[in-house]
């Protein structure tokens with residue numbers, strides 16, 4: 120089982136860095152607020168987005184088939200993958216058909232989810248992540264800790280160290296401008312050499328048989344511009360009815376993600392380039408099963424990252440503490456719905472403050488989802504102790520006399536037990552907290568005395 | 572059964588053809604002064620708007636703005652360009668079909684006229700836009716686009732940028748480092 124609390128404690132070992140992380144993300148949240156407030160119809164937009172996603176999921180089979188039919192008519196090949204393994208195999212096969220050994224990839228959480236890179240590398244295909252944040256973590260041998268800001272857990276000095284080793288930059292110059300320019304030169308070379316491009320998909324348009332990729336850096340555009348082969352990877356839930364709805368989603372996405380009015384590049388792909396090949400791989404990997412459950416709404420997510428930036432737990436525990444590809448509120452909810460045993464601690468990595476629900480552009484009721492998952496996950500053996508404790512408490516609360524007697528005992532004993540004994544390893548509550556010292560008299564006692 | 576069939580079987584509950592789909596249900600915000608909003612939004616996106624009052628002098632304005640334009644590619648005139656020329660291109664001129672006031676984005680559909688690589692390979696972009704084409708929001712923008720015939724087209728809002736190192740904004744990630752829009 121992933122132990123979120125333990126991982127978070129590790130993150131908090133470096134309080135200065137943890138504090139920086141917290142503040143950096145809150146800054147992004149504030150930028151989101153400003154951008155949202157600049158649109159008077161913001162709440163209406165969110166409601167429309169929610170309704171549209173619900174509608175699309177209601178007719179997901181229809182829209183996916185429609186997308187396939189229309190995309191094929193445009194000359195796009197459409198492939199379907201049941202799970203991560205099939206997806207990896209399909210992508211590797213296409214690349215091998217083209218003798219592609221150098222691939223540039225723009226950001227796609229799906230390829231992370233399906234662990235595409237290690238598989239391609241095992242087939243001697245070099246994959247270069249071209250999003251700057253992703254390239255940084257790739258060179259560092261690390262993993263993204265945020266879906267929009269993959270390297271948010273690293274300081275510029277860390278980046279300078281990684282780049283010095285791999286790109287031979289000055290290890291003592293952590294200037295973001297200098298480092299970004301170095302990455303630009305380095306990646307420009309990769310773009311020019313690439314045999315194929317892999318991108319994600321932000322929105323697939325059923326009616327037009329086209330799809331949209333959003334970036335700020337232009338890496339998806341440059342990546343797909345030169346090679347003849349472009350493979351676009353999408354989860355089933357990325358389809359929307361038509362381009363008309365893009366008005367809603369493009370207005371919400373960047374404002375929620377970074378506080379920009381729109382991503383710098385909002386690129387539409389509808390046909391392969393002359394003589395080129397354009398393949399879309401539709402990946403299920405558990406999505407269709409989720410559709411049949413009460414957690415269906417999680418499939419509405421447009422991966423803006425706003426719920427992470429606002430989450431008091433995420434900001435203070437770091438993306439890696441979740442042990443998932445997608446961290447934060449949405450990541451916990453997805454993981455808890457998919458594999459409640461393994462990710463049992465994640466629905467508890469939440470204060471139920473509901474801040475995520477308020478910022479989510481498609482109005483997913485994240486904290487409610489997490490709350491309902493708690494009921495499922497408490498069944499894991501690791502939580503037996505907690506469950507027993509709560510059952511005992513429930514029993515006590517149902518028996519007022521026994522409860523009063525226990526409380527009386529507590530009032531006498533608690534102040535007298537030595538600290539060492541009180542904060543023992545069974546005292547889970549006391550691990551991070553001080554036990555409250557009981558008042559001398561109980562409320563009932565005082566009440567009775569006053570009445571007299 | 573193929574994977575396609577297996578997935579579609581699992582989705583069999585969602586195969587029905589929708590009769591209606593949810594509409595907008597609100598009026599998009601109004602931008603009383605489209606030009607003013609566009610100029611401000613573009614600035615926020617790291618770009619710059621240049622108002623050209625005399626269309627005759629457009630080319631001159633572009634040349635004056637970007638001093639020393641030896642390696643200029645003007646997609647309004649040169650229709651195909653080879654990779655070597657594009658790699659060294661300091662300034663590329665594109666025409667945009669229309670612009671969006673709320674975010675400073677312009678719609679560019681390079682078609683077969685120019686390779687789409689030029690949009691990202693060129694160090695600077697000069698984009699020519701007719702100010703009468705401005706629309707308030709993305710809703711009106713998408714209502715204008717006819718997807719028939721498009722193979723690759725995009726909304727471009729300012730120069731390429733990143734904030735992946737400590738959230739510090741750096742202009743010029745993979746694409747253009749400078750972007751100016753010449754409004755006729």
Ligand code: SF4
Pocket residue numbers: 375419420421422423424425426427449475478479480481482483485
């Ligand atoms: S759940 Fe909502 S807020 Fe979180 S990433 Fe998805 S769309 Fe954004």
